[in-house]
Amino acid sequence: MSFFSSRDAVTTHLCPHCGAALHIARTCHEVYMRCPDCGKRFPLSEYIERADEAMERFLESVYLDRI
Ligand SMILES: [Zn+2]
Incomplete structure (x- = not known):
């Protein structure tokens, strides 16, 4: 779960x-x-070099879905 x-x-x-x-x-x-609070969006490119564990797991799932 x-x-x-x-x-x-x-x-x-x-x-x-x-x-x-x-x-x-x-x-x-x-x-x-x-x-989620103010509703603003930020490009992933500004954060990708500082990706944390949650981001890495998320991106892995995105790439898996595309295969
Ligand atoms: Zn905010």
Whole structure:
């Protein structure tokens, strides 16, 4: 049993706008960071070099789905 969702996961990065924990999320065509509190979106490219465990697991699942 895992709380991990294939479409949205909480990361350890904080929203630069309001300080809430950012989520990594995806649509069919893109992956991005989003803030659940203020609703802002941030490009994954700004965070990918500092990817935490949640992000790595999320991205693994994205790539698996595409195979
Ligand atoms: Zn925010």
